[in-house]
Amino acid sequence: MAPKFVLCYFNGRGYAEITRLLFAKAGVDYEDKRIEFDNWPPIKKDQPFGHLPVLTVNGNVKIAESRAIARYVAREHGFAGKNSLESAQADALVDATFDTVQAVSGYRRETDPEKKKELLAKLTTDVLPQFFDNVTNILQKNGTGFLVGDAFTWADVVVANLIWQITVLPISSTLDSHKSLVEFQETILSLPGIKEWIEKRPQTEF
Numbered sequence: 001m002a003p004k005f006v007l008c009y010f011n012g013r014g015y016a017e018i019t020r021l022l023f024a025k026a027g028v029d030y031e032d033k034r035i036e037f038d039n040w041p042p043i044k045k046d047q048p049f050g051h052l053p054v055l056t057v058n059g060n061v062k063i064a065e066s067r068a069i070a071r072y073v074a075r076e077h078g079f080a081g082k083n084s085l086e087s088a089q090a091d092a093l094v095d096a097t098f099d100t101v102q103a104v105s106g107y108r109r110e111t112d113p114e115k116k117k118e119l120l121a122k123l124t125t126d127v128l129p130q131f132f133d134n135v136t137n138i139l140q141k142n143g144t145g146f147l148v149g150d151a152f153t154w155a156d157v158v159v160a161n162l163i164w165q166i167t168v169l170p171i172s173s174t175l176d177s178h179k180s181l182v183e184f185q186e187t188i189l190s191l192p193g194i195k196e197w198i199e200k201r202p203q204t205e206f
Contacts, residue, residue, distance in 0.1 A: 003076075005030035007069075009053040010037065012206040015066035016053040019073050021157050024197035026077035034202075067094065074154035081153050089148045093138070093155035097162055100131045104165070124174050128166070132178045135159055139184060152191065160188035 005023070009016035011034040023030050035043070035052065047054050048064040055069045056062050063069050071091070074080040081087035107119040135147070144150040147159060163185035166172055175182055189198060 002028075004058050006033055006056040006059075007031065007053060008033040008035060008056065010035055010040070011202070012204040013201075014053075014206055016069075018066065018070045018154070018158055018161060019053065019055065020201070021161065021194055021197060022070060022073045022077065022079060022154060024193040025079065025152070025157070025191060026073070027193055028073075028077065067098065070094075070154055070158075079152060079154045081148055082151070086149045086153070090153040090155040093135075093147055094158045096131070096134070097155075097158050100127060101162055103127045104162075104169075104171075107171075108169075120171070124171060128171065128174045132175070132181055136178060136180060139180065145184075145187065152188075156188045157194065160185040164189060 005028065007016060007019055007023075007030055013020075020032065040052075044050050048062050051064070053066055053069060054062050054064050055072070063072060071080065071094075074090075081090050103119075103123060107116065107123055110116040110119055138147055142148065146152060147155045163175070163181055166175060167182065167185070189195065
């Protein structure tokens with residue numbers, strides 16, 4: 001009997017979207033439970049570490065932390081690499097991408113104009129170019145159209161999701177000299193299941 005999944009997060013893409021994309025790629029049914037911010041305080045104490053997302057499996061096991069959830073879903077559905085070496089390669093790419101996500105998020109959240117200007121400069125001249133160069137080299141060296149091995153892994157969708165986010169932000173020009181990454185992102189986000197989810201998912205602010 002297939003496990004029953006309930007993915008609980010706020011009404012946005014945010015830190016739950018990678019798991020949603022993986023469920024979509026796997027064709028797995030799950031409950032996409034979205035919490036409005038006003039309804040969060042009363043249930044915060046019931047979560048393992050006091051934050052979201054949380055994945056409940058079979059009604060009684062709660063998994064917290066976005067990367068742990070996505071990694072679990074990837075492993076369960078064959079998206080974590082074909083062996084331990086590929087799994088480690090995928091994990092390394094995911095961790096590096098999340099470091100870059102944090103830098104982008106910091107820039108987006110900053111409200112002080114001067115600090116925001118400093119963060120933008122660091123992003124556009126250091127953080128993003130270095131990340132793009134590194135991922136491009138990995139993609140070209142692998143030579144399969146995927147970042148790890150010869151099949152889709154969760155690293156592909158994690159990187160593609162970040163590239164997509166950058167294409168819709170004022171920093172999209174940082175991708176002008178990395179057209180291959182834009183093409184990679186378009187290919188991954190057009191895969192069966194993923195494409196359909198993106199077309200129908202709720203339009204949210206984050």
